[in-house]
Amino acid sequence: MKITRLRTKVVQLPIDPPIQGITRPVKSADCVLTFLDTDEGIVGEGLVLTLNNRRLGVVHQMIRDLEDLVIGLDPCLGGTLNARAWKDLNFLGYEGVTIIGLAALDGALWDLRAKAAGLNVAHLIGACRSSVPVYASGALWLGSSIDQLQRDAADLVARGFRAVKTRVGPTDPKRMFERVAAIREAIGPDIGLMVDANQQMTVKQAIHMGRMLEDLNLTWFEEPVACHDHAGEARISDALDVPIASGETVYTHRGILEMLQARSADILMPDLQRMGGPTEFLKAGHLCEAHNVPCASHLFTEMSLPLLATLPSGYYLEHMPWLEPIYRERVELDQDGHAIVPDRAGWGFSFDPEAINRYAVN
Ligand SMILES: [Mg+2]
Numbered sequence: 001m002k003i004t005r006l007r008t009k010v011v012q013l014p015i016d017p018p019i020q021g022i023t024r025p026v027k028s029a030d031c032v033l034t035f036l037d038t039d040e041g042i043v044g045e046g047l048v049l050t051l052n053n054r055r056l057g058v059v060h061q062m063i064r065d066l067e068d069l070v071i072g073l074d075p076c077l078g079g080t081l082n083a084r085a086w087k088d089l090n091f092l093g094y095e096g097v098t099i100i101g102l103a104a105l106d107g108a109l110w111d112l113r114a115k116a117a118g119l120n121v122a123h124l125i126g127a128c129r130s131s132v133p134v135y136a137s138g139a140l141w142l143g144s145s146i147d148q149l150q151r152d153a154a155d156l157v158a159r160g161f162r163a164v165k166t167r168v169g170p171t172d173p174k175r176m177f178e179r180v181a182a183i184r185e186a187i188g189p190d191i192g193l194m195v196d197a198n199q200q201m202t203v204k205q206a207i208h209m210g211r212m213l214e215d216l217n218l219t220w221f222e223e224p225v226a227c228h229d230h231a232g233e234a235r236i237s238d239a240l241d242v243p244i245a246s247g248e249t250v251y252t253h254r255g256i257l258e259m260l261q262a263r264s265a266d267i268l269m270p271d272l273q274r275m276g277g278p279t280e281f282l283k284a285g286h287l288c289e290a291h292n293v294p295c296a297s298h299l300f301t302e303m304s305l306p307l308l309a310t311l312p313s314g315y316y317l318e319h320m321p322w323l324e325p326i327y328r329e330r331v332e333l334d335q336d337g338h339a340i341v342p343d344r345a346g347w348g349f350s351f352d353p354e355a356i357n358r359y360a361v362n
Pocket residue numbers: 196198222223248
């Protein structure tokens with residue numbers, strides 16, 4: 001089998017109502033869908049995204065510009081993509097749009113190889129489990145009132161989630177504590193609860209906030225400080241009992257390795273597109289195993305699910321519903337509130353042609 005063509009399609013998935021986050025409102029998830037056609041008719045699908053249509057053009061152009069790395073490639077030799085891309089991208093570097101472009105192609109290549117084998121990606125690799133712990137991430141935002149937080153948290157639990165995440169900001173820690181405590185009250189003691197500060201705190205603010213939250217039995221406290229401040233994260237982790245989670249903003253398995261070596265976080269959460277695709281994501285997960293650190297995922301729920309299922313270090317899947325509208329299938333939960341790894345071939349989640357037409361912007 002040979003890859004004969006790279007096709008791309010840009011779609012804008014509205015986030016309605018917009019999320020009032022810590023940094024800026026989030027109104028849309030804008031994706032470049034990537035299709036690898038083959039001479040045997042099997043098509044591999046991948047995607048990458050930006051938010052609020054920011055710099056989507058340059059991401060799209062980068063993917064187009066990497067086309068020569070995949071045309072003529074035998075999917076069974078998919079490992080050569082990364083080897084060739086590493087040499088090819090050296091001049092521009094291994095962070096940012098180069099790696100995001102690679103992620104789009106690598107994601108489609110894994111889908112293609114698994115479809116050719118008639119297996120889900122998890123089963124192609126060899127899964128450790130048939131379902132993965134998952135938490136609901138697409139609610140409980142800073143813009144919600146306490147009443148709303150309690151209603152939304154209870155709704156998520158009623159939908160079957162056994163863990164939920166909320167956000168905290170750097171100012172007014174007493175009010176932040178009240179918001180998180182209200183969620184804990186609404187969900188009861190047995191549901192997992194995470195908080196995410198989206199890099200907005202100083203080390204001192206984070207330690208202060210973390211100590212206030214310690215009695216609420218948090219599953220983790222995420223990205224307290226700037227993503228490059230691994231020494232600061234390590235100080236916070238040392239000072240607190242609550243586990244620190246971080247890693248969504250670093251690039252490739254080397255970024256994860258630096259964090260592991262710095263002992264910057266108790267839980268790492270590589271992002272599929274910032275890793276550069278599944279090949280690098282799996283390396284990051286294996287490095288986590290070698291360092292005895294749990295590996296969670298960031299965004300890209302549908303593609304991260306099969307990958308996490310194969311990692312002995314695999315921890316929580318982030319359930320973010322932003323990409324749901326573009327897929328035919330939905331992530332389903334079992335009786336324990338775990339996300340079920342589908343038996344369907346490839347990622348097990350395929351783009352819906354009607355949805356592509358509905359959301360296409362070119
Ligand atoms: Mg986060």
